[in-house]
Amino acid sequence: xxxxxxxxxxxxxxxxxxxxxxxxxxxxxxxxxxxxxxxxxxxxxxxxxxxxxxxxxxxxxxxxxxxxxxxxxxxxxxxxxxxxxxxxxxxxxxxxxxxxxxxxxxxxxxxxxxxxxxxxxxxxxxxxxxxxxxxxxxxxxxxxxxxxxxxxxxxxxxxxxxxxxxxxxxxxxxxxxxxxxxxxxxxxxxxxxxxxxxxxxxxxxxxxxxxxxxxxxxxxxxxxxxxxxxxxxxxxxxxxxxxxxxxxxxxxxxxxxxxxxxxxxxxxxxxxxxxxxxxxxxxxxxxxxxxxxxxxxxxxxxxxxxxxxxxxxxxxxxxxxxx
Amino acid sequence: xxxxxxxxxxxxxxxxxxxxxxxxxxxxxxxxxxxxxxxxxxxxxxxxxxxxxxxxxxxxxxxxxxxxxxxxxxxxxxxxxxxxxxxxxxxxxxxxxxxxxxxxxxxxxxxxxxxxxxxxxxxxxxxxxxxxxxxxxxxxxxxxxxxxxxxxxxxxxxxxxxxxxxxxxxxxxxxxxxxxxxxxxxxxxxxxxxxxxxxxxxxxxxxxxxxxxxxxxxxxx
Numbered sequence: 001x002x003x004x005x006x007x008x009x010x011x012x013x014x015x016x017x018x019x020x021x022x023x024x025x026x027x028x029x030x031x032x033x034x035x036x037x038x039x040x041x042x043x044x045x046x047x048x049x050x051x052x053x054x055x056x057x058x059x060x061x062x063x064x065x066x067x068x069x070x071x072x073x074x075x076x077x078x079x080x081x082x083x084x085x086x087x088x089x090x091x092x093x094x095x096x097x098x099x100x101x102x103x104x105x106x107x108x109x110x111x112x113x114x115x116x117x118x119x120x121x122x123x124x125x126x127x128x129x130x131x132x133x134x135x136x137x138x139x140x141x142x143x144x145x146x147x148x149x150x151x152x153x154x155x156x157x158x159x160x161x162x163x164x165x166x167x168x169x170x171x172x173x174x175x176x177x178x179x180x181x182x183x184x185x186x187x188x189x190x191x192x193x194x195x196x197x198x199x200x201x202x203x204x205x206x207x208x209x210x211x212x213x214x215x216x217x218x219x220x221x222x223x224x225x226x227x228x229x230x231x232x233x234x235x236x237x238x239x240x241x242x243x244x245x246x247x248x249x250x251x252x253x254x255x256x257x258x259x260x261x262x263x264x265x266x267x268x269x270x271x272x273x274x275x276x277x278x279x280x281x282x283x284x285x286x287x288x289x290x291x292x293x294x295x296x297x298x299x300x301x302x303x304x305x306x307x308x309x310x311x312x313x314x315x316x317x318x319x320x321x322x323x
Numbered sequence: 324x325x326x327x328x329x330x331x332x333x334x335x336x337x338x339x340x341x342x343x344x345x346x347x348x349x350x351x352x353x354x355x356x357x358x359x360x361x362x363x364x365x366x367x368x369x370x371x372x373x374x375x376x377x378x379x380x381x382x383x384x385x386x387x388x389x390x391x392x393x394x395x396x397x398x399x400x401x402x403x404x405x406x407x408x409x410x411x412x413x414x415x416x417x418x419x420x421x422x423x424x425x426x427x428x429x430x431x432x433x434x435x436x437x438x439x440x441x442x443x444x445x446x447x448x449x450x451x452x453x454x455x456x457x458x459x460x461x462x463x464x465x466x467x468x469x470x471x472x473x474x475x476x477x478x479x480x481x482x483x484x485x486x487x488x489x490x491x492x493x494x495x496x497x498x499x500x501x502x503x504x505x506x507x508x509x510x511x512x513x514x515x516x517x518x519x520x521x522x523x524x525x526x527x528x529x530x531x532x533x534x535x536x537x538x539x540x541x542x543x544x
Contacts, residue, residue: 129441130356130449196428200358232356240350281356283449300353 003110004030005217006066008099009074010048011035012082013178014115017210018072019046025214032066034059035075036091037082040177053095063102070217071103073114076150079143080181080267089146096150104157113166113216114154118226119144119271120169123278124199132283133169133224141271151224166221168212171204171228171282172275174302176309178206182275183306184266191239192257192268192276195248199279200232205297205305215291225290226282230298235276241300242307251277332455334412337366357420357450358435364418367437372412375405378494381508382414384487390451392481393419393508394533395489396470396541397460402504403491407458408438410489410506420450421458422477448480461537470537473530481529482520486512488533490540509540 005022009015010033022028023045031046033039039048051059053075075095079085096114103109121131122138139145151167158165174183185191204227212227239246249257254277258268274280287293337343343366346352352362385393393411397403404421411419424439425431440446440457450457462471488509512532518525 124441128443128445129358130446132445132449132452135445197432199432200354200356202356228356232354232358233350234354234358237350237352237354240348242350279358283356283445283452285449285452 001027001218002029003027003069004066004108005032005070005072006063006068006099006103007031007033007046007072007074008053008095009035009076009115010039010046011037012074013040013175013206014173014209014213015074016040016043017206018074018213019043021210021214022046022072022217025218027218032068034062053091053098056094056098059095059098060102063099064106067106067108068103069108069110071099071109071112072213072217073099073112073150073154074213075099076115076147078180078269079271080269081179085142085269089142092146092150096153100153100157104161109157109161110163111165111217111220112154112157112163113168113213113221114150115213116147116151116167116169116224117143118169118171118202118228118280118282119274120148120151121282123274129199129279130281130283131226133226133286141269141274143269143271164220164222166216167224168209168216168221169224169226169282170209171202171226171299172280173204173206173209174306175206176306181267181269181272185261185268185272186238186242186244186303186306188261188264188266189244190247191235191242191244192249192254192261193235193239193246194277195250197277198234198236199277200234201275201280201299202228202232202282203299203302204229205302208293208296212287212291212293215293219291221290225286226284227287227291227293227296228282228284229296229302231300232279232281233299233303234279238303241303332418333416334368334418335361335365337369338362357440357446358424358432359418359420359438360436361418364437368412371405371409375402375409376503377406377409377413378503378505379410379413379508380505382410384508384510385411385414385417386456386485386487387415387417388454389485390454391456391485391487392451393456393458393487393489394473394512394537395458395460395491395506396537397462397491402493404458404460406491406504406506407489410491410504410508411456411458414508415456417456419458420455421460422447422474423460442474442477444477444480447477451480451484461534470534470541473533478526478530479523481533482518482522482526486529486533488512488536488540490537490543492541507540507543509536512536
């Protein structure tokens with residue numbers, strides 16, 4: 001297998017990690033990434049092209065010229081992580097449409113894998129609390145609907161080109177270097193939790209997310225696949241694990257709490273409220289069988305890593321270091 | 324670390340109250356994706372055993388490892404699943420994931436903490452894929468005679484795992500929640516001829532075979 005690889009969203013933590021992993025693979029003859037911000041680490045083989053996804057014409061012509069054989073689509077932006085919800089939706093829509101249409105039109109495309117999320121299933125009010133990939137998606141938040149639209153666009157490419165398309169439905173990816181509204185919220189001194197329930201949620205370590213993406217490319221995963229860390233935690237427990245104070249919030253007050261957390265520096269997106277109120281987990285047995293993801297990092301270890309991250313890292317001056 | 328020792332499948336000896344309290348306050352306890360809190364469930368085991376007195380017969384039929392379904396009859400209360408859970412603990416040391424967690428505030432969370440799961444087919448299938456021992460009560464029979472119908476929603480999840488029938492009978496005078504119970508496990512339910520696990524018809528035949536097996540255990544008593 002030899003392939004020219006395009007990584008959209010390479011400027012994000014996951015996009016950069018995936019590019020680093022692909023660089024070490026011999027089958028990747030060329031690796032090119034696009035995003036509106038530069039990669040987060042030094043890349044040795046991969047090339048980066050700074051293109052804002054909102055500039056659809058420029059992105060389309062670049063992708064068409066490059067004619068990728070494999071597309072790893074990380075150009076899916078989470079609301080309130082690095083940008084406002086409106087901007088995230090606009091960039092996601094534009095990046096997905098431009099990349100998919102241009103890549104499909106070249107005739108060289110062999111495989112597409114996209115980043116999706118458990119948010120596509122919606123809250124577990126329909127009594128399915130640990131959905132597998134056969135569960136009917138019913139997103140109730142803007143982010144969930146946005147992810148489902150990305151999946152639909154990728155399915156369109158699969159039909160048009162007759163190629164396999166994988167959709168990795170990630171549990172919320174949280175880590176010390178991953179900008180995430182959930183991570184920011186859990187690191188506040190006081191963490192809002194539901195007053196009427198304490199539902200379980202699962203998290204995913206960024207390394208597992210990146211490895212799953214590369215495994216999907218190598219094994220040509222077709223269809224959706226939940227990528228979920230082992231075990232779960234509850235919002236109350238997560239707050240206590242970090243030494244934070246859980247604040248029980250009655251059902252009618254979440255909008256007020258969202259205002260307060262935004263002022264405190266952690267904007268509360270609707271999909272994060274859903275997670276705190278209803279939980280968010282998924283059945284990861286397909287990832288185990290199809291991608292060999294046998295021992296993903298446990299959710300509570302992901303949380304510990306998040307809380308172990310120092311707020312401020314003091315760097316000693318040159319003179320002090322010498323002393 | 325004790326955190327890693329607690330097992331979602333097997334009952335463990337409850338911790339000392341001081342150690343348990345410290346871990347509750349610091350958040351260092353495991354939770355599984357269905358909401359089970361093994362530490363809390365283990366703390367409640369002695370209470371259940373004291374409240375629900377159970378005689379067990381045929382305990383050798385309960386698998387000691389791996390996914391399996393235990394199908395039992397039910398009257399109208401919550402006592403049968405509790406008696407069945409205690410019987411399974413006594414027979415195999417395993418935790419029973421009883422199907423039927425209510426979708427209600429507080430009560431839903433509390434039952435899930437103790438190991439209950441929802442009655443949806445996908446959740447039952449997920450629990451079985453994770454290797455759990457799942458308890459499925461048949462439909463209620465208000466006069467406690469015979470076995471009720473098998474739940475249709477979970478039928479498709481049952482064709483890939485061993486199914487063990489169980490009869491739960493009140494042997495006390497009133498058969499109340501705190502009365503004595505007898506739980507009889509039967510041999511595994513099988514179909515006489517080969518079947519396709521994905522065939523809905525096979526699932527329907529399994530549900531009927533389950534109901535008959537539980538009925539036979541009840542009649543045999």
